[in-house]
Amino acid sequence: MKKRTVNILGGICMLIGASLILNSTGITGFAILEELRKQTGSILGIVLLIVGGLMLAFDPNVKSYRRHLEKMLGRKVDYHEAKPHYERARRGGSPQEEDPADPEYLSTKAFQRSIRGHNMKVIANAVDKIDTGKGGQHTLSNGEESISVTKGGRIIFTRNKDHEPVLKEFLSDHDYDTYMRNNS
Known part of the structure; x- marks a missing residue:
């Protein structure tokens, strides 16, 4: 409805x-x-x-968007946490409802561990920008890809056989240089 x-x-x-x-x-x-x-x-x-x-x-579309966020982040998302993110996405021209053609974002345990204690809204906004041309997506020297979250913060992801993004790690601004030195 x-x-x-x-x-x-x-x-x-x-x-x-x-x-x-x-x-x-x-x-x-x-x-x-x-x-x-x-x-x-x-x-x-x-x-x-x-x-x-x-x-x-209550907005019925927020419920389906909440399920999409839960799938993407791998954890429970509250209605009141999903609603502002949904409203921002709707104003920005993103689809209001989950599109079955959109890739499902898989995440590793390391990614789940690394996002604990960080701002989930900012991370969800960055994940939404993957493959849209927004948000500073780059291919790294080791073949992985990254997208900016905040100034200096990045989400590192790879692609599986079906070319779907697999969220590998979240790095805050002070961890990014160390990660690049260790993984290049």
Whole structure:
């Protein structure tokens, strides 16, 4: 479902719920069913208000983007962590939903270990730039490839047989020169 459709449905649910709560006063001629009508109207109104609020608050596309980030980073990603990254990607012209033709990013245990304690948003932004022409992607002298994360920080990756990127290591700015000396 598109975000706009969900927002419209959420607004309609909230309006119906509010009107049910406000109009839960009985007519004087219904002496027997008056209490039942008030309770049913109030309960249904509260449920519709809550459902409408949830529909307005959450973006359904963020959920699929969160799954994409979890696959890419190899760890659980919170909704509130994925939403700002998704919004930035959407404004920047990246696809809103996961494209099945996009390569899956495989990562090694060394990469998972090296990203601990670092800013995941910055790392995810850099991983998204692989093969897009953005973000300073270079081939290193030892045949591996790298993409810049921050000033001096890099993600080192190789390619498997299917030419898909395999994330090998994350290097902060002070580790990059040491890595190049040891692996060239």
